[in-house]
Amino acid sequence: MHRSIATVSLSGTLREKLNAIAAAGFDGFELFEADFINFSGSASELGRIAADLGLSIDLYQPFRDFEAMPEAQFRRSLDRAERKFDLMQAMGASLMLCCSNTSPLVKDDPALAAEQLHALAERAARRGLRVGYEALAWGRATSLYSQAWEIVRRADHPSLGLILDSFHTLSLKDDPAGIAQIPGEKIFFVQMADAPLMAMDVLQWARHHRSFPGQGDFDVVGFFAQALRAGYRGPLSLEIFNDVFRETPNRRTAVDAMRSLLWLESQVRERLAAAEEPRGRLPAPTVELCEPPPAPQLGGMGFIEFAADEAAAQALGQRLQQLGFARIGRHRSKAVTLYRQGQVHFIVNAQPDSFARQRFELHGTSVCALGLLAQDPEGAAARATAMCSQRHDSPRGPGESALPAIVAPGGNLIHFLPQSPDIESLLRADFVFDEPATGCEGHGLLSVDHVALGLAVDQLDTWVLFSRAVLGLEPGESLELADPFGLVRNRGLSNAxxxxxxxxxxxxxxxxxxxxTLSRTGGGAVHHIALRCEDIFATVQRMRDAGVGFVPISGNYYDDLPTRMDLAPEFVARLRAAGVLFDRSAEGDYLHIYTQSLEEGLFFEVVQRIGDYDAYGAANAPARLAAQALQHP
Structure with a gap:
């Protein structure tokens, strides 16, 4: 697959954008006209720079307000096109994007549009160039790909074809199924963009809120699958207008972009194969699609590792013991301590000159690594590297476990652990266990329910895509939580x-x-860990008796609770006395409470899920955030 990206998708000068595009492994790029206008060199110089980087100039865009215009404007536009063709020939670009007309002068006349586009294609053909016609979602006369295709079909010129853009089709909720009926050779180019579902003007949506495939809510997989069913063999490209991406370091954005295309290709491959399987054959491939190792089958959180120094490790150990964790062992060769309660394993790493110590020096006491149980750890790591993640090899002593690990966005590590033998057998290879285990008795915590990360705004989409493409998690609903001092964007992801x-x-x-919290931790950090129990009232009481402090919730919250839900007064009184928050869905109930934060802002949540409740108590987030704001003004 020839992979491309529009220069408008990245921040920086044109030279910086091209360097980032090449470094991420793209084959070519779409040149956005404004980037060239502000470029300090000539068209031929740009062509040489692209060639030196191993990049092709796949598309020059956009050429606006051309078709179905009055004769005078049409003639002036033909002259304007000739000047663009001069530039394209000098730089080595062979395809120009002509987007559907938004001028108030445009006539709703498909026959006239076809006639004028035929004339434009004839001019292009004389120079060995081609023109692709694209329907803008806000085009005055042509807004649907089917309308654009009908005009291209009528024009009937070999140098005129169709350009498809997933955003323009999916934002209008247009059905892409008809794309499969278009002759593949008449589809000249495919641009992909995802987006969150938003109720707003489509032009503003398009100009500010597009995202890479896998970061939004559109069925981009189904869209591209239809183009391949049509027989499309051209480039797969990204055209992303996004305010955050315009500020984000372009090397990181380019890696996200490449990861999104690899994920998209792999998902389309799987969908096409599944669609053809009942007929006993795979679809004949028109292009070579990415085929990475399968997404990992994850079995849970094997361990969570904290970075500390000697003093911080001692303080964190005391907090964990108050929470009911027992210190069960020390590492055979490092200043690392192991704590356990139920199926939860916490590792506190205070080893000098280690990765954890580097993280501590940067961010203080914080989570530096997650250990995920996987059916095939090496396969999970291979999937990650195929999806643009970096492997990490930790130093280890004789006989210690070799666990494949990768670097997650933001710099923390994710280790993949085998699901068998059991986690204790694996840990005993690295730790000398206390016999019997020392510390407090457990308070009823069973497992890690979820891990919550606080991210900079420019990391949110990166993490959504990483979680989908690398870890095989699927996103839930995107929410906005009300903090007393602003809104917090929130999104959960999980495996099936x-x-x-x-x-x-x-x-x-x-x-x-x-x-x-981000300002204290340097950004991109775990800010709380939710731990599941079966009886939250008993667990919380034991923790209070052990000296654990919880975030105090306003009494007004409990006064309001029975006005929103049908709850017995005795149950509300019990929630109030314990300081426990409550949420209910059609599937079940959720009870939860938050501990007071460590100095760096890290805190714990104790949760109890009843029935099939599948969310995270977002309705209660304002109560928690307001209480924390009072504690940490």
């Missing part, structure tokens, strides 16, 4: 079995609790 759950939080405001 719900054994691994991540919750992502990002704040535009610099004054929210999430933003303040």
């Amino acid at each position: 079995e719900r054994t691994v759950r991540l919750v992502l939080n990002a704040s535009v405001s610099q004054r929210t609790q999430t933003a303040r």
Whole structure:
């Protein structure tokens, strides 16, 4: 597959954009006209720079307000096109994008549009160039791909074809199934863009909120599958208008972009294969699609590792013991301590000159690594590297476990652990266990329910895509939580079995609790860990008796609770006395409470799920955030 990206998708000068595009492994790029206008060199110089980087100039775009115009404007536009053709020939671009007309002068006359586009294609053909016609979602006369195709069909010129853009089709909720009926050779180019579902003007949506495939809510897989069913063999490209991407370091954005295309290709391959399987044959491939190792089958959170120094490790150990964790062992060769309660394993790493110590020096006491149980750990790591993630090899002593690990966005590590033998057998290879285990008795915590991350705004989409493409998690609903000082964007992701759950939080405001935690931790950090129990009232009482402090919730919250839900007064009184929050869905109930934060902002949540409740108590987030704002002004 020839992979391309529009220069408008990245931040920086044109030279910086091209360097990032080449470094991420793209084959070519779409040149956005404004980038060239502001380029300090000539068209031929740009062509040489692209060639030196191993990049082709796949598309020059956009050429606007051309077709179905009055004669005078049409003639002037032909002259304008000739000047663009001069530039394209000098730089080595062979295809120009002509988008559907938005001028108030345009006539709703498909025959005239076809006639004028035929004339444009004839001019292009004389120079060995081609023109692709694209329907803009806000085009005055042509807004649907089917309308654009009918005009291209009528024009009937070999140098005129169709350009498809997933955003323009899917934002209008147009059915892409008809794409499969278009002759593949008449589809000249395919641009992909995802987006969150938003109720807003389509032009503003398009100009500010597009995202890479896998980061939004559109069925981009189904869209591209239809183009391949049509027999399309051209480039697969990205055209993303996004305000955050315009500020984000372009090397990181380019890696995200490449990961999104690899994920898209692999998902389309799987969908096409599944569609053809009942007929006993695979579809004849028109292009070579990415085929990475399968997404990992994850079995849960094997361990969570904290970075500390000697003093911080001691303080964190005391907090964990208050929470009911027992210190069960020390590492055979490093200053690393192991704590356990139920199926939860916490590792506190205070080893000098280690990766964890580097993270501590940067961010203080914080989570530096997650250990995920996987059916095939090496396959999971191979999937990650195929999806643009970096492997990490930790130093280890004789006989210690060799666990494949990768670097997650933001720099923390994710280790993949075998699901068998059991986790204790694996840990005993690295740790000398206390016999019997020392520390407090457990308070009823069973497992890690979810891990919540506080992210900079420009990391949120990166983490959504990483979680989908690398870890095989699927996103839930995107929410906005009300902090007293701003809004926090929130999105949960999980595997189908719900054994691994991540919750992502990002704040535009610099004054929210999430933003303040980020400022202390350096950004992109785990800000709380939710631990599941079976009887939250008993667990919380044991923790209070052990000295654990919880975030105090306003009494007004409990006064309001029975006005929103049909709850017995005795049950509300019990919630109030314990300081426990409550949420209910059609599937079940959710009870939860938050501990007071460590100095760096990290805290714990104790949760109890009843029935098939599948969310994270987002309705209660304002109560928690307001209480934390009072504690940490």
